[in-house]
Structure formats: C-alpha cells, structure tokens
Amino acid sequence: xxxxxxxxxxxxxxxxxxxxxxxxxxxxxxxxxxxxxxxxxxxxxxxxxxxxxxxxxxxxxxxxxxxxxxxxxxxxxxxxxxxxxxxxxxxxxxxxxxxxxxxxxxxxxxxxxxxxxxxxxxxxxxxxxxxxxxxxxxxxxxxxxxxxxxxxxxxxxxxxxxxxxxxxxxxxxxxxxxxxxxxxxxxxxxxxxxxxxxxxxxxxxxxxxxxxxxxxxxxxxxxxxxxxxxxxxxxxxxxxxxxxxxxxxxxxxxxxxxxxxxxxxxxxxxxxxxxxxxxxxxxxxxxxxxxxxxxxxxxxxxxxxxxxxxx
Amino acid sequence: xxxxxxxxxxxxxxxxxxxxxxxxxxxxxxxxxxxxxxxxxxxxxxxxxxxxxxxxxxxxxxxxxxxxxxxxxxxxxxxxxxxxxxxxxxxxxxxxxxxxxxxxxxxxxxxxxxxxxxxxxxxxxxxxxxxxxxxxxxxxxxxxxxxxxxxxxxxxxxxxxxxxxxxxxxxxxxxxxxxxxxxxxxxxxxxxxxxxxxxxxxxxxxxxxxxxxxxxxxxxxxxxxxxxxxxxxxxxxxxxxxxxxxxxxxxxxxxxxxxxxxxxxxxxxxxxxxxxxxxxxxxxxxxxxxxxxxxxxxxxxxxxxxx
Numbered sequence: 001x002x003x004x005x006x007x008x009x010x011x012x013x014x015x016x017x018x019x020x021x022x023x024x025x026x027x028x029x030x031x032x033x034x035x036x037x038x039x040x041x042x043x044x045x046x047x048x049x050x051x052x053x054x055x056x057x058x059x060x061x062x063x064x065x066x067x068x069x070x071x072x073x074x075x076x077x078x079x080x081x082x083x084x085x086x087x088x089x090x091x092x093x094x095x096x097x098x099x100x101x102x103x104x105x106x107x108x109x110x111x112x113x114x115x116x117x118x119x120x121x122x123x124x125x126x127x128x129x130x131x132x133x134x135x136x137x138x139x140x141x142x143x144x145x146x147x148x149x150x151x152x153x154x155x156x157x158x159x160x161x162x163x164x165x166x167x168x169x170x171x172x173x174x175x176x177x178x179x180x181x182x183x184x185x186x187x188x189x190x191x192x193x194x195x196x197x198x199x200x201x202x203x204x205x206x207x208x209x210x211x212x213x214x215x216x217x218x219x220x221x222x223x224x225x226x227x228x229x230x231x232x233x234x235x236x237x238x239x240x241x242x243x244x245x246x247x248x249x250x251x252x253x254x255x256x257x258x259x260x261x262x263x264x265x266x267x268x269x270x271x272x273x274x275x276x277x278x279x280x281x282x283x284x285x286x287x288x289x290x291x292x293x294x295x296x297x298x299x300x301x302x303x304x305x306x307x308x309x310x311x
Numbered sequence: 312x313x314x315x316x317x318x319x320x321x322x323x324x325x326x327x328x329x330x331x332x333x334x335x336x337x338x339x340x341x342x343x344x345x346x347x348x349x350x351x352x353x354x355x356x357x358x359x360x361x362x363x364x365x366x367x368x369x370x371x372x373x374x375x376x377x378x379x380x381x382x383x384x385x386x387x388x389x390x391x392x393x394x395x396x397x398x399x400x401x402x403x404x405x406x407x408x409x410x411x412x413x414x415x416x417x418x419x420x421x422x423x424x425x426x427x428x429x430x431x432x433x434x435x436x437x438x439x440x441x442x443x444x445x446x447x448x449x450x451x452x453x454x455x456x457x458x459x460x461x462x463x464x465x466x467x468x469x470x471x472x473x474x475x476x477x478x479x480x481x482x483x484x485x486x487x488x489x490x491x492x493x494x495x496x497x498x499x500x501x502x503x504x505x506x507x508x509x510x511x512x513x514x515x516x517x518x519x520x521x522x523x524x525x526x527x528x529x530x531x532x533x534x535x536x537x538x539x540x541x542x543x544x545x546x547x548x549x550x551x552x553x554x555x556x557x558x559x560x561x562x563x564x565x566x567x568x569x570x571x572x573x574x575x576x577x578x579x580x581x582x583x584x585x586x587x588x589x590x591x592x593x594x595x596x597x598x599x600x601x602x603x604x605x606x607x608x609x610x611x612x613x614x615x616x617x618x
Binding site (some may be wrong): 147148150151152153154155156158159160162163164166167168240244247248251252253254267268271274275278281285288289290292293296297 | 322325326327329330333334337338447448450451452453454455456459460463467552553556557559560563564574575578579581586590593594597598
C-alpha cells in the first residue's frame, strides 16, 4: 500500500510548513532581541500560557486572602451537618465533621502553595548553586558532589518522605518543605551542572576570561544568565509535582496533620467516606489536580518558548 | 563490556552504603525506637535501659549501622512488631508486590506504547490532541485520587471487580490496582513514545525504507519501532524501582498485603527493623534496575559502546 507509506512522510512535511510563517514574523522586528525577550514574545502568543498563569495567580491570591471568596471559618463546624450533601448556600456540601467543604477547599490552598513555593525555591537555590559550582570547577568538587547526589538518588522520594517525616514526627509546612528540599536538590543539581558545562565551553566565556574577569564575574554575569533556562523550566514543573507530593504525604498521614487545613488531609478523610458522600472528594481533589495541571502547562509553555530547538 | 559492568558494580557500593546509612540515620537517630515499643505509655526506665543495651542503641551510630549490616548479610533483618521475623514478612510481601509491579509494567508496555505509536504517527490529528490532553489530566490528578475513584466506580458502583484484594493477591485481582499504579508512568510512556516516533519519522533511514518500497508494516515494526523504543525501554526499566516504592499508596487503597502495606504498618507502629529492612531491599532493587537499564542501553543501541 504505497499511499499509506507516504502519509508518514507527508505528516512531518505538513508539520514543518508552520515554521516559515514564524520566521517571517520574527523578521518584521529589526531590533535584536535577547533569549528572554524572545521567549516573552513567544509566550504572549500562547493561550495556554495565559490560562495557566491566570489559574496560578488566582491560587496565590486565594492563598494570601482566603477570606475574599470564603466567608466561613474552616475549623468552625457543626456536627449536625455531618456528611450533608450540597444545599443552597453550601453548594459543595459538608464533610464528616460538619465542616463546609467549599470553605475548607479555599483555605486548603494556602498549605499547598506554601509547600510548593518554599520547597521549589529551596531546591532551586541549593541545586543551582551546588550543581553550578560542580559543573564550573569540575575536579574533586564535582566528583564528591556527584557521588553525594547519587546517594540521594538511590532513595525513591515517596519512601524517603514517609520514613523521614514519620521519624521527625513532622506535621508542619516547614518539615515537609525541608524534606522535599533535602531529597529534591540532586535532580536540579544535575540539570544545572549540565547547563553550566555547556555554557562554560562557549566563546563568550573564553572572551570574558581573556579580558581578565574573575570566577565570580564569569559565573554570575556570563554563565548564570545562559544556564538559567533549564533550571526555570524544571522548577516550574517541579512546583506542581511538589504540591502533589505534599498531598500524597498528607494522605499517608505523615505530611500535614489536622487541625492544619490541606487538600491532602481533606482528600484522605473524603476517601474514607467515598461510598456515603462522594461530593467530599470532588472539590479538594479537583482543586489539587487543576493546580498541578496549571504548573505543568506553564512549565511546558515556558520550555517551548525558551528552547528554540523544539519549535 | 565486562570491565564496564565491574566498574558500575563497584560504583554501586558507596551509593548503597550511603543510601542505607541515610535511611538508618533517619529511623534510629531522628526517631526513638525504644519509646515506640511502648506506644503511648511511658516505659519503665530500667526496662528501657535494658532494651537499649540489647539493641546496641548506646553505641555510636556508625557502630550500630555496622552491626545492622552484618546481621543483614547473615540474613537477619530483626523482628517486626508482632514478633514475626522481618525476613518472613518479606517472604510473604515481596511476591505480592512483584506481581503488582508486573501487571503495572504490562499496562505501560501494551497501552502506553500502543497509544504512543498511534499519536506519534498521527501528529496534530484529533486523536493525537485527545490522547495528549488525556495524558496531561492523568499526570496532574494524584494517584490516590484516581485510585479511589476507579475503586469506587469499578468495584462498588458497577461491581466489575472486587474493591479490595484478598491476602493471596492472585493476578486477576491485581488488574485494577496494577492499572492505578501504572497510570502516571503510562502517560509518560505514551508521551515519550510519541516524541520518539515523531522524531524518527523524519529520519533519513526511514525515508530510505519508504523509497525502497518496503511494505508499511515492515517499515513501522523493523525500522521505526526498533529505533524509537530505545528511550522507552530505558524509562520502563528505571520505573521498576519507582513502581515498587509507589506501591505504598496503591496497596493502601486496595488493601493489598505487599511491601507498601508492611512498610506502612512498620511506620505506623514505629518498628525500626521493618522500615529499615524493607527500604534497604527497595534501594537495592532500584540500584540494580538502573544498572540493568544502562547495560540494556548498550545492547539496544550499538552506537553506544562502553569501554
């Protein structure tokens, strides 16, 4: 069937035709743009970017001021309402303790956002600094740091989390974030190390060194801006997965603990009542999934914008 | 090749020691194994001191670790909370989790690769967009949510499968739990296969095969698939370790008495030997899986030669 064999090739040819239009678009502007300007120019044309950024912005606002859209108190509950389904005024229904599911879902955003941001910032700073230094200087520093990250790699993150958090009797945003930073940095360190090794071979680094720039200046002014892209992309996607990890750990009973308000805790208690009150599961699980999805989509969009090879 | 294997095995030793020591440190130095034995009651000081001495808890940590490792290599993993030896718990738990992992891997291979090939060949078509959206949804919904939802729908609402698994855990009861365990990785396998196939459809060797007038089936199976599946195989290989670790969530949802269940019981009852023993074995599985993947890579891709 020769017609069918052709379609494989035709498909890719059709995909390639969208390329020239983009190039023409770029040529219209004569001012040379940096990688970051270029990426921003690209991002502004993507609906996915706007949608995911809006969701994340909304989430952050809700995490700071939950009172804006929820009037109740997540810990003020009436047992008489236990497991009551949706009703007017309380559209999401009540959980087993008689708490309003809507109010708890809104207030639960804060814990997730806090864990996500703290652990991502920690992982990014620690991983970028250690990975960057070992990539730049190489030698014994690189050998030691690589072996250490190998050791942390040997422990699956969920297992490590369960062991660590049950040992320290953790139960706060701080302990969960600390753990994620502790076990999460090697992955970013590897990415940063690779990016720095690529960047340090470039001519502009040689030029800077020839002009007498010291290690500090070369690293901060020349290598860091050029090795930052993969770190940012990975961190954005990781933020979503860290939020999901917090919820999983809270679900297993070693992450956040009541009276903390968190989606993981609510999903865990809803799962015990799924046969009587499925409405309890829907809202915290939905909120968690949309949040994780938003970060993954944002990361995807930023990667497409920053990596011209994938266009 | 032989020298490469030996070098990799030697490299594994410090990683194994480091990872297990880290776990050992968390359980024995950060937690208190003696207080845990007594639950909520405060232990009698003399009894506690006696137990501490019996368990070598007064020695420095590195010495405790050496004693523990010595016991492990003589086959003694210690005693679980109910007086059973940890080794006998492992004997009953590991076969169950291995069966669960096999079911999950089969799902990844069959459904993941099939969907990946389909979408990779039909890039930009509605079926491609649809499957891609579906994988995004699957990746972003946490496993424990999909697990409970599927259990509720298939097990309770429609009654197609039994919602919980019997202690023997035969293969036919593990189909739904295996699917739940595999879902996220399945989505990744689909995306990875799709990218790989899409890249290789533009390769020169494929154009040559088409130009030669080979039948379509032969082009896809012998030329396209063989080259596209290399990254997929390595992903599935490394995934074995993650699946066995991730089973802690799935086994809890479906009440499967496997590794995750025993580990969870050990943590719940603060039983240090159970936790350290199971995690040590899992770390070992993870490291060996990674080594095998690296070796398999060389076999699948002749361009890679290890000195």
